[in-house]
Amino acid sequence: MARVVTAAVGVITARRTMATQLIQHERIRTTLPRAKELRRVVDKLITLSKRGKPAPGCPPGGCALHSPPGSRRRVGGLCEASALPAPSPCAGDNNSRRSASAYVRTDSEVEKLFGDLAVRFDERQGGYTRVLRVGWRKGDAAPMAIIELVDRDGEARAARPAAPMRAPLPVAGDFTAAELATPLGKAASSEAAADERA
Numbered sequence: 001m002a003r004v005v006t007a008a009v010g011v012i013t014a015r016r017t018m019a020t021q022l023i024q025h026e027r028i029r030t031t032l033p034r035a036k037e038l039r040r041v042v043d044k045l046i047t048l049s050k051r052g053k054p055a056p057g058c059p060p061g062g063c064a065l066h067s068p069p070g071s072r073r074r075v076g077g078l079c080e081a082s083a084l085p086a087p088s089p090c091a092g093d094n095n096s097r098r099s100a101s102a103y104v105r106t107d108s109e110v111e112k113l114f115g116d117l118a119v120r121f122d123e124r125q126g127g128y129t130r131v132l133r134v135g136w137r138k139g140d141a142a143p144m145a146i147i148e149l150v151d152r153d154g155e156a157r158a159a160r161p162a163a164p165m166r167a168p169l170p171v172a173g174d175f176t177a178a179e180l181a182t183p184l185g186k187a188a189s190s191e192a193a194a195d196e197r198a
Contacts, residue, residue, distance in 0.1 A: 015041055020105040022129075023113055027148035027155075032133060035145040039129045042149075045100055046128045049118040052096030120151060132157065 019041050022028050030038070101110045121128050132146045148155055
């Protein structure tokens, strides 16, 4: 039983290290199964960072403008009137920051995650990473891959443009009363007959 737990801890430790390295370097080379697993983890971390970023124009700890009504002023995340932390809309979600810092190994990568990456992926609704297959490793023929963050300078492949939107379906107000009264099959056959007569 202890052997299984030790193996699981080793896998989690390796995954944490690779997630930290991917945030730091924005592109790493690893085996394909590890890259696919890492994609899930890093996408969740970036989603946490988007939820935890402060409002535009406010410092990361909060500001006096967005202090709650009962407090006088925020000092270092605490109100002067009480010793309890006061919620502030500009401070962001502190729980998201704590969850990410429990997983990411260094404070500098947590700051990069909640600063640069949260701003970069603000408009994107998912798909923050890309996995590219690059061949097989020489010694054991393991499939190798590059995992990288999208929308960065020097990326291996540019992001695909968004799929074009389909034309909206017509609504009932776009038809005449005669078109609505005629069944679909009869309208098509009457138009075909009119074309043959002409």
